[in-house]
Amino acid sequence: MDKKLVIPGEFLSDDPLLADEGTYVEDNKVFSTVFGIASFKNHVRVVPLSGKYIPKPGDLIIGVIKEVTYSNWIVDIRSPYDGLLHISEFPRRIENDEMSKYLKMGDSIMTLVSDVDANMKVELTLNDQRLRPIKEGRMIEVTPSKVPRFIGRSGSMIAMLKNETKCNIFIGQNGRIWITGRDNEMELAIKSLLKIERETHISGLTDRVTRFLKEQKGEKVQEKEPEKKEENIEEDKEKKESEGILDELLGNEK
């Protein structure tokens, strides 16, 4: 069996060398730590169906300014840990008393996690050309552990969504998604994104969402494509996916 819904403490494997995310080893056996989907191709790992975002350096995320202090913006990054954006990490040189002028409470930002130390102090930066200011459009929140599904194998899901809805969609690692486009197109994109959120654990997702989108738009539904076969090997590519996410977010293939 490729994938299985498991609960914490469920036995997964006799080989501790295969233990990966979402598992722990005891008595030389591998068990699940979370309630989620276990996959057994190559390594044994469990992707939780829920859970908070825990920041890692290199993550591209969406934050909301919580507080402006003398030299830092304190940013809500949808995690038990707040992000700290130091004034020096702003793309322009500005004065301490101007900070609110540029970024005030309630503003949303696309930002990069530059460092996370052992005490979970999270440092953010805006100094990266991939980042954009968020001034308009809409934002929704999804489960962070499901983000790879939203992006899809080699970015296939997000590419399809952008194509079908003609919207620009940015998916932050912390499960915040920013959409821009025309009102009704954004509405459609959001409906599809929420559908993905509900159905991540069911296979054949890309197909279903494509079908859903076309039906919503009143188009004829396409015949099944060779894409179907790829769904089965999608899972063992998921690991490579999460490494290649930054590239996918850029829309570049390395």
Place this chain on the structure above:
Amino acid sequence: MSKPEKLIENGIRLDGRKPDELRPIKIQVGVLNRADGSCYFEFGGNKVIAAVYGPREVHPRHMQKSNSAVVRYRYNMASFSVEDRKRPGPDRRSIEVSKVSREALEPVIFQEYFPRSAIDIFVEVLQADAGTRTAGINAASIALADAGIPMKSLISACAVGKIDDTLVLDLNKDEDNYGQADMPIAMTPDGRITLIQMDGNLKKDEFKEAIEMAKTGCMAIHEMQKAALMEKYSSQIEGENNE
């Protein structure tokens, strides 16, 4: 109700159960929107609801631990949950229950994954009928899993007691009031005990037998907890297939 003459006759208890029978259990997972994880649990006449928030920022700040999450458990009974209205707010009993319940769950939570954060567990008793603390622990366990909190396993709990010199599983209110012993127990699926309290009178071999009885009860409950979690997602799958 004044003390009944017999609590068990011909191996049948007043509510019709056999000595090793659990009361009916009904479980619903993910019943609350705002909480990160939640579970509604009915255990005989007990109705409890558990909610988990976390890991989240610790308030007040000084309570945070630098290398692990702090786990907090608040057991509370609604004023209307018992026959004689209970004044709102924590009393000594609920503070004690909160402590031992927290200690029942802490050993399996991977707290070290989330330094400087809090994992808050809230259990509200809406209707009480003996065994609220075990119902609460069972519900809390599921709520933790629903919230995606990493754990070594679930924890399952039930009580064993003695009525009319007979060991019985899962006491109801009358059995608790008029019985000879009451022992709530919580354990991991592989039988390691994380909560044990006793009041009453048990001989040594009765005690050993009682533990074994509790183990069987807890194993059965664990299966139901697992089924309830699975059910939450499979019902979604069915719903989608019908779309």
Place this chain on the structure above:
Amino acid sequence: MSNEIIAELRKDYIYNLMIKGEREDGRAFDQYRNLVIETNVINKAEGSARVKLGDTHVVVGVKIQPGIPFPDTPDQGVIITNLELIPLASPVFESGPPREDAIELARVVDRGIRESRCVDLSKLCVIPGEKVWMVFIDVHVLDDGGNIMDAASFGAVAALLTAKLPAKRYDIGEDAPVPMRNVPVSITAVEISGSIMLDPSLDEQSIAGTKLTVTSNQEGEVSAMQKSGVQPLTTEQINYIVDIAIEKGNEIRDKFLVI
């Protein structure tokens, strides 16, 4: 109390919808979310109700016990309303004794019931000067999805309507229903940039300048009112809300809260 920050982006979205006469969940400005009221849900309580109003979920229990009347009303029963914003219901509710929000909610629910004289307190007298029925209304909020006020009020009234005086248990006679004379219904509106909307969702509530709750009975008499929040209201706005509260109150009463 730590308030959650709402992103400006979200506020803008709600404002833009409002300008077009729309709300995020597609409701009309004077439309209530899906309302479900179940009674007799707690067997240990003499009366109880469980209310789901949109995502807001509350359970109300009515406990009735004999007690000593207040010295200035020796032949009248006593009603005491309590409301708990327990931390289970929201990430921003904290443990501890009720603070101003919870107290305000409890008192407004209480006022609606007391001032409408919906419970005939004189019929709750057992022995004048010595023994009367004490009616405790306890509202337990389980999930905050906005507009706890109305959910709590509907629940309290529904629980009272189906509650029984436990006379038998105390050897006072036969059990009897709580004597209810009329049915107060609370309707809450919020003001957002000049527009008035009923039954605010959580976000609408957070963004709103101010909130006004109006409780009325079937004769169209207003028995309680509470403005909650900082923004001022004009006389026109208040009159409008009173009119619409009476109308909406009748709708909800006819559907859910029949004696």
